[in-house]
Structure formats: C-alpha cells, structure tokens
Amino acid sequence: MDRYNFKIVENKWQEKWQKSKVFKAKIDKSKKKFYCLEMFPYPSGKIHMGHVRNYTIGDVLSRYKSLKGFNVMHPMGWDAFGMPAENAARENNLDPKEWTNENISTMKKQLKRLGLSIDWDREISTCSEEYYKHQQLFFLELFEKGLVYRKENYVNWDPVDQTVLANEQVIDGKGWRSGAIVERKKLNQWFFNISKFSEDLLKGLDELEEWPNKVKIMQKNWIGKSFGCEISFQTEGELPVKEIKCFTTRPDTLFGFSFLALSVDHEISKYFSKDKEFLKFRDACSKTGTTEEAIAIGEKIGFKTKLLAINPLNPNQKVPVFFANFVLMDYGFGAVFGCPAHDQRDFDFAKKYNLQIKTVVKPDNENDNFEVKDKAYSGAGVLINSEFLNGLKVPNDSILKTIDILEKKKLGKKKVNFRLKDWGVSRQRYWGCPIPIAYNENGHVMPIPKNQLPIKLPENVNLNSKGNPLDSENEWKNIIIDGKKCIRETDTLDTFVCSSWYYLRFCSPKEEEYGFTQDEINYWMPVDQYIGGVEHAILHLLYSRFFIKALGFKNNNFKFTEPFKGLFTQGMVCHETYKDQNNNWLSPEEVELVENQYRKKNDPTNKVKVGPSESMSKSKKNVIDPEKIIENFGADAVRLFILSDSPPEKDVQWSEQGMLASYKFIQKLWLLNEKVKKKIKLDIKEIYNNSDLEKFTNQIINKYTYNLENFNYNVIIANIYEIYNFLNKEVDKNINSETLKKNYRKILILYLPVIPHFASECLFDLEYDDKFDWPKVNANFLKEDKVDFVIQINGKKRAILKENKDIDQESLLVKIKSNKLSEKYLKNKSINKIIFVKNRLINLIINE
RNA sequence: GGGCGAGUGGCGGAAUUGGUAGACGCGUUGGUCUUAGGAACCAAUAGUGCAAGCUGUGAAGGUUCGAGUCCUUUCUCGCCUACCA
Numbered sequence: 001m002d003r004y005n006f007k008i009v010e011n012k013w014q015e016k017w018q019k020s021k022v023f024k025a026k027i028d029k030s031k032k033k034f035y036c037l038e039m040f041p042y043p044s045g046k047i048h049m050g051h052v053r054n055y056t057i058g059d060v061l062s063r064y065k066s067l068k069g070f071n072v073m074h075p076m077g078w079d080a081f082g083m084p085a086e087n088a089a090r091e092n093n094l095d096p097k098e099w100t101n102e103n104i105s106t107m108k109k110q111l112k113r114l115g116l117s118i119d120w121d122r123e124i125s126t127c128s129e130e131y132y133k134h135q136q137l138f139f140l141e142l143f144e145k146g147l148v149y150r151k152e153n154y155v156n157w158d159p160v161d162q163t164v165l166a167n168e169q170v171i172d173g174k175g176w177r178s179g180a181i182v183e184r185k186k187l188n189q190w191f192f193n194i195s196k197f198s199e200d201l202l203k204g205l206d207e208l209e210e211w212p213n214k215v216k217i218m219q220k221n222w223i224g225k226s227f228g229c230e231i232s233f234q235t236e237g238e239l240p241v242k243e244i245k246c247f248t249t250r251p252d253t254l255f256g257f258s259f260l261a262l263s264v265d266h267e268i269s270k271y272f273s274k275d276k277e278f279l280k281f282r283d284a285c286s287k288t289g290t291t292e293e294a295i296a297i298g299e300k301i302g303f304k305t306k307l308l309a310i311n312p313l314n315p316n317q318k319v320p321v322f323f324a325n326f327v328l329m330d331y332g333f334g335a336v337f338g339c340p341a342h343d344q345r346d347f348d349f350a351k352k353y354n355l356q357i358k359t360v361v362k363p364d365n366e367n368d369n370f371e372v373k374d375k376a377y378s379g380a381g382v383l384i385n386s387e388f389l390n391g392l393k394v395p396n397d398s399i400l401k402t403i404d405i406l407e408k409k410k411l412g413k414k415k416v417n418f419r420l421k422d423w424g425v426s427r428q429r430y431w432g433c434p435i436p437i438a439y440n441e442n443g444h445v446m447p448i449p450k451n452q453l454p455i456k457l458p459e460n461v462n463l464n465s466k467g468n469p470l471d472s473e474n475e476w477k478n479i480i481i482d483g484k485k486c487i488r489e490t491d492t493l494d495t496f497v498c499s500s501w502y503y504l505r506f507c508s509p510k511e512e513e514y515g516f517t518q519d520e521i522n523y524w525m526p527v528d529q530y531i532g533g534v535e536h537a538i539l540h541l542l543y544s545r546f547f548i549k550a551l552g553f554k555n556n557n558f559k560f561t562e563p564f565k566g567l568f569t570q571g572m573v574c575h576e577t578y579k580d581q582n583n584n585w586l587s588p589e590e591v592e593l594v595e596n597q598y599r600k601k602n603d604p605t606n607k608v609k610v611g612p613s614e615s616m617s618k619s620k621k622n623v624i625d626p627e628k629i630i631e632n633f634g635a636d637a638v639r640l641f642i643l644s645d646s647p648p649e650k651d652v653q654w655s656e657q658g659m660l661a662s663y664k665f666i667q668k669l670w671l672l673n674e675k676v677k678k679k680i681k682l683d684i685k686e687i688y689n690n691s692d693l694e695k696f697t698n699q700i701i702n703k704y705t706y707n708l709e710n711f712n713y714n715v716i717i718a719n720i721y722e723i724y725n726f727l728n729k730e731v732d733k734n735i736n737s738e739t740l741k742k743n744y745r746k747i748l749i750l751y752l753p754v755i756p757h758f759a760s761e762c763l764f765d766l767e768y769d770d771k772f773d774w775p776k777v778n779a780n781f782l783k784e785d786k787v788d789f790v791i792q793i794n795g796k797k798r799a800i801l802k803e804n805k806d807i808d809q810e811s812l813l814v815k816i817k818s819n820k821l822s823e824k825y826l827k828n829k830s831i832n833k834i835i836f837v838k839n840r841l842i843n844l845i846i847n848e
Numbered sequence: 849g850g851g852c853g854a855g856u857g858g859c860g861g862a863a864u865u866g867g868u869a870g871a872c873g874c875g876u877u878g879g880u881c882u883u884a885g886g887a888a889c890c891a892a893u894a895g896u897g898c899a900a901g902c903u904g905u906g907a908a909g910g911u912u913c914g915a916g917u918c919c920u921u922u923c924u925c926g927c928c929u930a931c932c933a
Binding site for chain 2: 213214217218221222224226228246247248249250261300324325326327328330331332333335336337338339343344345346348417419534537538644645646647650651652653655657658660661662664665706710712714715717718719720721722725788789790792794795796797800824833834835837840841843844845
C-alpha cells in the first residue's frame, strides 16, 4: 500500500478550503455565534513555534465549535506598527512599510500552510490607512469625551530607542526592548484617562468567569485599590508651607507617628532647588532608585528638612519632615506618614536616622507592655499607647473609628486610592499611528477636523535623523486649519492602542465610515474565546478592556461590557540549549548525538554542553523553524505534536523524537484507514461482535468531547492513540460492515479539529461528502452490563470482581463469600461494617 | 518582601465528584522480519521479592471505611510583582 502523501493531501484540502471559502463568517442570527480569536502576530519576518502552538490551539477550538453547529468567526490580522520595522528599515535602508508588508506576505503563506480555518477575507493590518484612520477618529472622540488629555510630566526616557516608555514597559529600571537604563525627562505627553475607570475595570473582573484566576489577580494588583484616609498634616518651619497631605491605609497608628517623608519630586522640593546638598541627594535617589540591587537591598536614605509636622491627634507632638528615596511621587500625594513600629519600611528608616519607635499595636496574646524591638509588627491586635483610641481592635475597628474621628475634627477624610495611572500614549517614533492633533501659533491644541482624516504617514522619510523622524518632515508638519498656520503633533500612538480595538475591527473589516458597525459588533462581540500568551496579562488586556469602556462611555449602544468573555493563556515552546567548547550558543541543527554524547556536527572533538530547556529564543539559538518542520513532516503531524506532550496552558518541550513519532503515527493511521476501508468493502452482514465497537465509539466520543471542552488537548491526542490501539485490533474481527462504517465515520469526525487534512481525506474517501456534525453520544451504548467492583478489606484493595451492573450489596456479598477471597480473608472473621458504593466498590471492615 | 502555581516511573504527562494511581506517548529491554536500519511488527517496562505479597504521588501529621485529590505544618522549584504609604 502507498504511504500517506501529506504534501498532496494537505495541498489539495487547503486549495479546496480556500476556493469554497468554508471559513467565511457571515452574520446568521438563527445560529449561536462563536468568536474565536488568537492574539494577532507582529510581522517580524517568519512565524515561530509559539505561533504554531497558539494558532493550532485556536484552530482546534474553532473547528470543533463549527462541527458543534456554532456560527464561528475565526479571523487573523497583523499588529503591524512598531519599532522593529523602523529599526530594520534603518539598518537595511528600506521603507518600513515594504519591510512590514513583505513579512506579512511570508507569514501569511506560512500560516496558510498550517491549514488554519481562518476567514482571510477579514484580514486586517494595523499599519494600513484603512485601519488607522478609524483609530484617529476614536482618538478625537475620546478627546471630545474628555478621556484624552495632554500634560507635562516626568517620563521614562529610553536613551537608546530615543523614546518614552510607559511604566509597564520599564522592567527593573531598563527599557523592555532596548535594555538601556531608563532616564527621567520632563515632556509634554498625551494620556488616556484609564484611571477614570479604575473602579469599573476592577469590578468588571468579577464577571469574567472564564478567565484564569491568575490573570484576574494580576490585573487586580495592577489596579491596586486601597482603602484609607487622606490626612492634612499642619507644618511649622522656615518654609512658606502650611500643610502636607498624605494618604494612609493605617490612620489608626497615628500615635506611633515619628516622621513624615516626601518624594524628591514633591512640590515642596521647589524650595530646595538651589540647595546643593538636596540636589546631590536627589541625584543619589534617581540612581539607586531604579537598579535591581538597590531595590533588593532596599536601603532607605533621607534628607532632613527643617520643617516639622504636627500630629493631628496630638498637637503637642512635632516630628521631622524628610525627603526620602522610597516615596513615589505618583502614588497617593507623594508623601508618607511614618509609623516605624508597624511598618517594616518605616522601621528601617527610623533605625537609620535614630527616630522614635513607639509601639501602638499589640498582638492579642501580648500584654500592654508589648514593645516592638527588631522588626515592625504589622499584624492584627489591639491599639495601645494611643490615648482615646486605646482598646480598639486592629485592623478593622481601629481604622474605621480613627477615620471617623479625623473626619469629625476635619483633619482628614476617607479615601480610596488606586495604583493604576493614566496611560501615556505618545511615542517619539515614525512607524506608528499619527495623532490627529495640531498646534496653532500660540501652542494651543487644535484637533484635526474629522473630515481631514486620515492623517497619513509621510513616505520616504529620513529615518537616520536623531529622535523622531517626523520632527524633520517640515512639509508634512506644517498645515492650515481654518485658514491658520498650524504644526502637526509629531508623536505617534503607542502600538498598544492599535491592539486595543482590533477585535472590533474584525467584525466590520471593510466598513469605511467608522471602525465598526453597531449591528456587527453587537452580533459577534464579545470574543468568546481569546487565546494568547500570559505576557499580555496586564497591559494589552487591560487596555482593551479600557477601550470598550471608553468607547461605550456616554454611548449606550454596546450590548457588552467586556471584550473577552473567555481567556486562555498558553505556555511557551521550549528547547534544550547548547554551547560548544568556546561557550558559543549552538542551534539544534549544529549538534548531533553520538553514543550518548552530544557533539558539534562536522567537528567530532567538540563536545557540546547541554543546558536547560528554555523558551525558544534567537539569542540562545534554541529555535526550531516551523517552516522546515512542516515541509518535512506535514502540517497535520506538526499540529498533532505541538498539542500532544503537555497541557496547552503549560510550557511544552520541543522534542525531535516526539515530532517524528507524531509523523509516524499519521502513517499508521493511514494504514489503519486502508485496512478499515477494505473491511467495509467486504460487505459483512453478520451482527456478530459489534457491540464492543459501538460501546467503544460512544465511550470515546464522550471522553473526547469532555477533554475538548476543557482544553485538555494533550489528552485528546492520547484519546486518538487509544482509538488507534483499539480499532487496529478490532478491525480484524468479523464486524458488520454497516456498523463499522457508521462508527468509523464518527471517529474520523473526532480527528477533524486536530488533523483536518488527514481526516477530511479519509472522510471524503468514505462518504464523498464534506458536511459533518459532531457525533452525538448514544447513551444506550454507554451502559455496561458488567462492572468491575473493587473489593476492599479494611480499606485495602484485595480483588476486582466483574459483576452485573446495579447489583445490590447483599448479592455482591454472596458472590464474595463464594469466592476464594473469602477463604483467605474472611474465614473466622466477623464483618463489622460494610461500605458499599454502587457500581464501584465494596469495603468490608473486619476484626483482624 | 508580597502574590500565584506546581512537586506523580528514566522522561513528558493521565487520573470529571475523595473510590482500581501511572491512561497515552517518548525512551529502554527482549523477540520477529530484514543485506542493513534512526524502518515495521510483537512483548515487557513504578520499586522490591521466586512467589503470595509488601512499599509507593516532595516530607511530616490530620480528617475518612477509603486521600495524588480535603485540612494543618514544612521543604523544593517555577512564574509574576516589587519601597503602593
């Protein structure tokens, strides 16, 4: 028999699918919709294994839901703006647009080769005018709603990329892309007022039942809601400062107050702008504040001012005011009230500067003389040494009661504080969406009239100019609005803006007037299943959620409040790492295994050091190119393997042996298919021995469907192997041909989501048809007449008896007593207790 | 420092509700066929014992007739986050 030729078969079906547009999604209100979306790729050049895994998972789901009768939309697009294009273009003297579009066409071909069930008619690219013109309109709309504003503030400046980074893009004080140490710089920036929705974004998490808890917790922490109190501390001293505001979650510890600490950026710092000692201190802060070691050591340093702050609950107490490196300007009011006894950070600071450490909370099991010694005590207990607050239960009573008192005395008020900051969207780059704003000669903001959109990016710009290339595009920059000379905003939008609404665009990809139509988004949205990497757990997902709230703000037409109903975060694809004797990274292709010894190919004396398996990355050279693998083994085999070895939410190890095994398995399935076909042709009429097959088929449909619904994709692959193992033996028996055909057809449909080309080919062979429904379980065949009963004696398994289903305890006991078991374990013993679980087990408790 | 998650054979991993631990695959071992095989097929494969059996899901306790699964303590690893007042 011929071997299975995946090249011919896969090509045939891919062409067929393309021609017949089977994956084209149309609104059909009579059917339940299912919107399946994977995070769209950045067109960096070629697809990598992470894409293969991501899109295979989504494809399995999409195909399964279609077979289940859902009206599925499964689109694909390109997150096409961004710095790599600009950098690559500069290095190779190209146009970023050309570079991007070439990459898109390469990657699109590669994705098609995987046999994905994508509606390519909905393809979008964020760098196309047709896309970003709508984004510019959204910007103006949000501007009108007051959700976009401009302010000057300190920004994270990446000196290598010459651009501003969002807080989230600064990792350990370094730029997330360049790795350069981030500097502080004051700039005028555009902001989205995401913090306005802090409460909504937090509450909305509760309704996201199909999101991983982990991601919800991450977002919750990021939004960082805390309940406390705003206190105005009166001050005394040589400066014209009368009061300082602080936010605290622990107003109840006010009697333990021993210092007040300010951020070096606090407005009071303006009185120190000529103080050399202060400036030196501020420098030291900005240097130590960001490095990893500094944070790890956590050394606290301060600069003492001559100001004194007065304790609002005890006006006789006056404590020093410091500037301190650990106080952040963008949280609370940039000022902290210090209570060393009950906050470790304050404790460290007080120790260093010899400040008073007064205990005001004692744990419940201590007496009133309790004193904090080596470590701050931040636990629960009772207030002490706090005059009229003494005896209050910490934390709940004490905090509420203290706030009450402060409010009555007009010294403070209840306050909820959020950690979430507004989203700075300005980027000093060329390859992004232009911001539809201009400035007149007085520097006033002039929104570009909507009828002048889109603002197209100028072409043929000089990318080698320093900073933002758009700054030097004078012709593009200078425009006339209402007959007046204006200058365009040259910043472009953060690319996270593009990805915050692309899922809406897929609903109306060709709509010209607006980014989408109400009708279409209200049919397709929300995305039923969103699939992607956990690295986007905070930024992208939070921004997208914000976008829905912002677009829906003062607009009641949206029938949904969250963009992504279900979220699945898949793990990474890993591979061992290799280094040669000179410590150079080697790719798997450069390494061979000879007699249990890894060595460099063509260089047998060069032993290779095998490192741990890590996520595939170009820098460590542990990458496997999907294109070559698909060419060697076929799309189906790759899909099979990428799902088989680990649960999809966990990391998976790429294994050459595993890949080969999947390839061979497809061959085996093909041989089995030939065998089954032959058997069916024999036209056997006998009814002999069919129930096993029917039983098995129904049981496996049951299991398989359960596993599919629960994302146990590695287990469905195991189920496919089980099917093979069973059927390969079963088919040798004398099976009624009709029965065989009927059941085999159901089984092939089970294969369709995972190995669609192979399964389509076999099904077509069997039926000359390509319309299928997901097989239903016939419960009659799930019924077993015999069941394996576990016989336990004193809780230990002693035997398994095959007995009639639904047998009762008494009858089972009779069976056991007539069994040799009885002789061995029950002779001369009395049974004290019997635990009987129907159709499962019986446990006999006897005297030893 | 805080949060989350995970520890099951040589390896990746199964085990819907507490009810036969180790499905399925890789690897390994033995065999068949082959000029040969990194091919195919058959068989074995948690440990220990000739065997009946005993021991086994990171460790120690607990609840239960019964625990990989629930509770407490603890160890190890991974991921995220970080001076958030």
